[in-house]
Amino acid sequence: MSASSATTILGRFVAEWAWEATPAPVRHEAKRSLLNALGCALGVANDPAISAAIRVLTPFSGPRHVTVLGRAERLDVMGAAFVNTIAANLLDYDDTHPPTVIHPTAPVAPPTLALAEQQGLPGQAVLHALLLGAEVECRIGLAVSSGHYARGWHITSTCGVFGAAAAASRLLGLSTERTAAALGIAASLSSGLVENLATSAKNVGMGNAARNGLLAALLAEAGYEAAQAAIEGKLGWARAMGDAPDMDAMTGELGSRWEFATNSYKPYPSGIVFHAVIEACLALRDELGSDPAAIVSVSVRGNQLLLDRGDRPTLTARDARVSIAHNAAVGLVRGTAGVADFAEIDDPVVARVRTIVSAALAPDFPPGAAEVTVRLTDGRAATRRVDVAHGGPGRPLSDHELEQKFRHNAPGAAADRRIEALWALDTAKDVRPFMALMAG
Amino acid sequence: MSASSATTILGRFVAEWAWEATPAPVRHEAKRSLLNALGCALGVANDPAISAAIRVLTPFSGPRHVTVLGRAERLDVMGAAFVNTIAANLLDYDDTHPPTVIHPTAPVAPPTLALAEQQGLPGQAVLHALLLGAEVECRIGLAVSSGHYARGWHITSTCGVFGAAAAASRLLGLSTERTAAALGIAASLSSGLVENLATSAKNVGMGNAARNGLLAALLAEAGYEAAQAAIEGKLGWARAMGDAPDMDAMTGELGSRWEFATNSYKPYPSGIVFHAVIEACLALRDELGSDPAAIVSVSVRGNQLLLDRGDRPTLTARDARVSIAHNAAVGLVRGTAGVADFAEIDDPVVARVRTIVSAALAPDFPPGAAEVTVRLTDGRAATRRVDVAHGGPGRPLSDHELEQKFRHNAPGAAADRRIEALWALDTAKDVRPFMALMAG
Numbered sequence: 001m002s003a004s005s006a007t008t009i010l011g012r013f014v015a016e017w018a019w020e021a022t023p024a025p026v027r028h029e030a031k032r033s034l035l036n037a038l039g040c041a042l043g044v045a046n047d048p049a050i051s052a053a054i055r056v057l058t059p060f061s062g063p064r065h066v067t068v069l070g071r072a073e074r075l076d077v078m079g080a081a082f083v084n085t086i087a088a089n090l091l092d093y094d095d096t097h098p099p100t101v102i103h104p105t106a107p108v109a110p111p112t113l114a115l116a117e118q119q120g121l122p123g124q125a126v127l128h129a130l131l132l133g134a135e136v137e138c139r140i141g142l143a144v145s146s147g148h149y150a151r152g153w154h155i156t157s158t159c160g161v162f163g164a165a166a167a168a169s170r171l172l173g174l175s176t177e178r179t180a181a182a183l184g185i186a187a188s189l190s191s192g193l194v195e196n197l198a199t200s201a202k203n204v205g206m207g208n209a210a211r212n213g214l215l216a217a218l219l220a221e222a223g224y225e226a227a228q229a230a231i232e233g234k235l236g237w238a239r240a241m242g243d244a245p246d247m248d249a250m251t252g253e254l255g256s257r258w259e260f261a262t263n264s265y266k267p268y269p270s271g272i273v274f275h276a277v278i279e280a281c282l283a284l285r286d287e288l289g290s291d292p293a294a295i296v297s298v299s300v301r302g303n304q305l306l307l308d309r310g311d312r313p314t315l316t317a318r319d320a321r322v323s324i325a326h327n328a329a330v331g332l333v334r335g336t337a338g339v340a341d342f343a344e345i346d347d348p349v350v351a352r353v354r355t356i357v358s359a360a361l362a363p364d365f366p367p368g369a370a371e372v373t374v375r376l377t378d379g380r381a382a383t384r385r386v387d388v389a390h391g392g393p394g395r396p397l398s399d400h401e402l403e404q405k406f407r408h409n410a411p412g413a414a415a416d417r418r419i420e421a422l423w424a425l426d427t428a429k430d431v432r433p434f435m436a437l438m439a440g
Numbered sequence: 441m442s443a444s445s446a447t448t449i450l451g452r453f454v455a456e457w458a459w460e461a462t463p464a465p466v467r468h469e470a471k472r473s474l475l476n477a478l479g480c481a482l483g484v485a486n487d488p489a490i491s492a493a494i495r496v497l498t499p500f501s502g503p504r505h506v507t508v509l510g511r512a513e514r515l516d517v518m519g520a521a522f523v524n525t526i527a528a529n530l531l532d533y534d535d536t537h538p539p540t541v542i543h544p545t546a547p548v549a550p551p552t553l554a555l556a557e558q559q560g561l562p563g564q565a566v567l568h569a570l571l572l573g574a575e576v577e578c579r580i581g582l583a584v585s586s587g588h589y590a591r592g593w594h595i596t597s598t599c600g601v602f603g604a605a606a607a608a609s610r611l612l613g614l615s616t617e618r619t620a621a622a623l624g625i626a627a628s629l630s631s632g633l634v635e636n637l638a639t640s641a642k643n644v645g646m647g648n649a650a651r652n653g654l655l656a657a658l659l660a661e662a663g664y665e666a667a668q669a670a671i672e673g674k675l676g677w678a679r680a681m682g683d684a685p686d687m688d689a690m691t692g693e694l695g696s697r698w699e700f701a702t703n704s705y706k707p708y709p710s711g712i713v714f715h716a717v718i719e720a721c722l723a724l725r726d727e728l729g730s731d732p733a734a735i736v737s738v739s740v741r742g743n744q745l746l747l748d749r750g751d752r753p754t755l756t757a758r759d760a761r762v763s764i765a766h767n768a769a770v771g772l773v774r775g776t777a778g779v780a781d782f783a784e785i786d787d788p789v790v791a792r793v794r795t796i797v798s799a800a801l802a803p804d805f806p807p808g809a810a811e812v813t814v815r816l817t818d819g820r821a822a823t824r825r826v827d828v829a830h831g832g833p834g835r836p837l838s839d840h841e842l843e844q845k846f847r848h849n850a851p852g853a854a855a856d857r858r859i860e861a862l863w864a865l866d867t868a869k870d871v872r873p874f875m876a877l878m879a880g
Contacts, residue, residue, distance in 0.1 A: 035489050036604050047549075047665070048662075052659070052662040052663055052664065053600055055657045055662060056655075056659055056662050058502075058515050058659075059503075059516070060501070060502045060517065060518045060519075061500070061502055062498075062499045062500045062501055062502065063499075073653050076499070077500065077749075078500045079500075098858055103575045121799075138457070140627055146812075150677060151675075151679070151680050152675035152677075152680030153673075153680055154680055157628070159720050181641075184636065184639070184641055185636075185641040185644050186575065187633055187635075187636065187641070188594070188597070188631060188632050188633045188636045188641045188642065188644060188645040189644065189645065189648055190631050191629050191630055191631040192628050193628045193629060193667075193670065193675065193676060193677060194675035194680070195627075195628055195667045195670050195673040195674070195675040195676035195677070195680075196624065196625075196667045196670050196676075198625070198667065199665040199666050200630065200663075200665045200666075201621075201624055201627070201628045201662045201664065201666035201667065201670065202667065203627040203664070204628060204629065204655070204656070204664060205628040205629065206627055208652065208655075212648065214649075215644070215645070218496045219492070219493070219496055219644055222492040222493075222495060222496050223488070223640075224492065224643075225636045225639040225640045225641065225646060226491075226636055226639050227633075227636045227638065227639050227640035227641065227769050228639075229635060230633065230635050230636050230641065233635040234592075234635070235591075235592035235633065235634035236592060236633055236635035236636075237592075237633060237635070237637040239591070239592055239682075240592030240593055240634070240635075240681075240682075241681075241683070242680075248793045260696070266808050284607075310764045327779065362694060368876055437447075
């Protein structure tokens with residue numbers, strides 16, 4: 001029985017699975033996800049939430065040897081993992097595991113990089129630990145999705161702690177038994193609430209997932225124990241959080257089915273369900289012309305998820321990224337949908353168009369699909385439907401597009417060197433020069 | 441609506457309630473609970489779990505200015521709060537809030553003392569923050585009990601983070617609004633599983649509750665926000681964890697009904713439901729004589745809770761404290777039931793008596809009641825029933841008994857000075873000399 005507990009099965013996979021046995025596309029996905037996450041973090045390095053977190057954590061940092069992405073300050077491994085995870089996920093512009101809506105990389109890559117930087121480990125060890133950690137994180141999430149999120153659990157935080165614990169365990173060279181203990185300890189540290197998603201408490205939950213995963217691995221290394229059935233037991237993680245887990249989803253086909261291989265990347269920094277709205281609007285702008293004053297009405301149709309997430313009467317900078325009206329308006333008015341387009345919510349032309357956007361239910365639409373109809377003052381009208389937005393299933397961003405996104409997030413003279421170093425990370429004998437490139 | 445959210449109501453209470461307005465018995469309970477918690481922590485200061493936690497956290501500590509109870513090492517506020525909370529609760533010998541089975545003081549007093557020591561605050565501020573934090577913790581627990589625990593949540597950890605956040609907020613002098621934010625952030629950091637209770641993962645959950653509560657308060661002070669309905673909202677803490685909260689239990693009669701006033705203290709370091717078994721056995725030993733070789737059988741009767749928690753065939757040092765057989769055997773054989781009696785499980789005389797203890801259901805017995813019948817080789821037999829054990833409702837430990845317990849946990853020349861300083865803590869202008877007394 002103990003040999004078949006989830007922590008033991010996943011612990012063995014993390015402790016024993018070889019880099020060389022991993023399919024090349026999965027190994028490459030580790031680089032793609034890291035490029036994407038680092039760009040997202042560098043892009044918000046000077047956000048007040050990041051500065052405040054650094055200020056709060058600095059007095060509680062051991063020797064400050066680890067890079068804070070895009071900043072001159074340094075922190076210890078715990079502090080850097082906390083702050084860098086917040087940064088990578090701050091705008092929800094990071095990656096998405098479609099079946100669970102987990103953002104896999106943000107809670108896993110920062111603690112992995114921080115620990116590797118402190119210990120001067122090779123780049124391949126980072127990529128390997130990242131992909132194993134993200135795989136464990138996505139599989140545990142898959143085993144409790146979608147009831148877990150619907151009940152109020154912010155699944156990226158609640159599962160991120162497992163990913164961080166797994167990745168740190170691998171970097172520390174822990175045995176199957178010690179890795180299982182780390183995962184079991186992580187179960188007792190898992191948290192994060194959907195109710196708090198519109199506030200900065202969400203960021204704290206994310207940072208803590210990274211930090212707690214590290215802590216779980218370090219305590220397991222020091223001999224701390226956990227229950228064999230910490231995840232799937234009668235009074236364990238999954239049932240406490242609401243559901244019996246699907247054990248096949250969690251532990252089946254390890255090494256042959258790769259959840260991490262389905263990882264996707266956003267071309268726009270808004271909620272992924274709004275991307276079809278943006279693309280329809282960009283196409284309609286091309287078709288009907290770019291004069292926003294000529295727009296009389298904008299009618300958006302989508303399924304219940306779209307309306308639940310995005311049909312909101314008022315707007316703050318924080319929820320522009322999950323507003324149907326704002327997503328439609330930036331596409332139609334500005335013809336772009338980048339970070340600045342979602343930050344500058346007071347643009348009067350965008351604000352006017354927002355007021356003429358309406359949303360209606362199309363119950364037969366698949367998740368992520370949207371149809372937009374625009375009517376103009378001269379009587380013209382056009383409709384566009386997008387079923388799968390760019391970045392979604394079957395329409396992945398290319399490596400080149402990920403580079404462009406990185407340059408857009410983190411422009412400047414260092415971009416070329418950073419991108420080049422990222423693609424060569426698996427050959428770096430020591431991750432420290434790479435991390436030095438990522439400082440501010 | 442926002443003015444009546446749980447975080448705002450509790451935040452106002454914590455920010456505004458005056459020490460002078462607090463009934464004298466409640467203020468005194470803060471001292472009693474602190475005496476009890478400090479004794480428990482000092483008694484296990486050299487336990488391997490404590491040493492390992494110090495070893496793991498030291499590299500991640502800022503300047504080490506804060507006392508680790510009973511140790512020569514020092515850590516920063518976060519690290520000391522983590523380790524001291526683990527120590528206070530390590531043997532579950534700390535206090536109990538009967539309606540919720542929360543151990544209120546362990547996750548609240550250590551972060552409060554640590555922050556006060558760092559800042560050189562007066563003793564009265566510590567006692568005040570402790571009682572407000574513990575009150576908030578117990579009320580949030582009461583609002584979700586007993587379904588919360590039954591679902592798998594270790595309620596002392598899950599609610600302890602709120603108590604720590606509240607106490608730290610008060611010490612930091614946060615406003616109602618900032619304290620509410622701290623409580624809302626704490627909701628996203630709340631965790632701890634019943635499945636892990638028999639392992640040291642439980643200790644990590646406890647230490648993290650203290651650390652995360654501090655972190656929530658410090659981030660709230662720095663401007664981090666949380667949802668108004670983080671605790672009671674549709675996708676908030678209580679419902680994510682399984683139940684709609686009883687808002688009257690949580691926020692009714694603040695300042696007139698004091699949950700903290702019902703706090704109770706254990707005379708024995710075992711699970712509280714076993715205390716009636718011990719007392720019955722101590723009385724039977726007085727009545728029948730102290731020769732364990734004469735004992736033929738020991739029959740214990742109690743309600744379902746007693747059997748569920750304590751009827752276990754095998755025994756480790758970790759679960760001796762929740763074994764009916766071991767609790768009965770130490771009472772009958774050793775005539776004492778202290779920390780050593782539960783650590784020395786290999787005592788052959790105790791081990792023999794354990795094998796002749798049987799347990800049967802008495803469905804009509806109230807929770808906490810037990811009846812024990814002992815039969816001897818010479819044909820004599822006697823039965824004792826205890827409905828409310830010492831330390832339970834209506835039978836509180838006296839101040840003198842708490843002093844004796846403290847001396848038993850933390851013997852030595854310093855005991856008198858420590859006890860004297862504790863009773864005078866409300867008059868101490870600076871808590872630092874008091875904490876210096878508590879070091880090793």
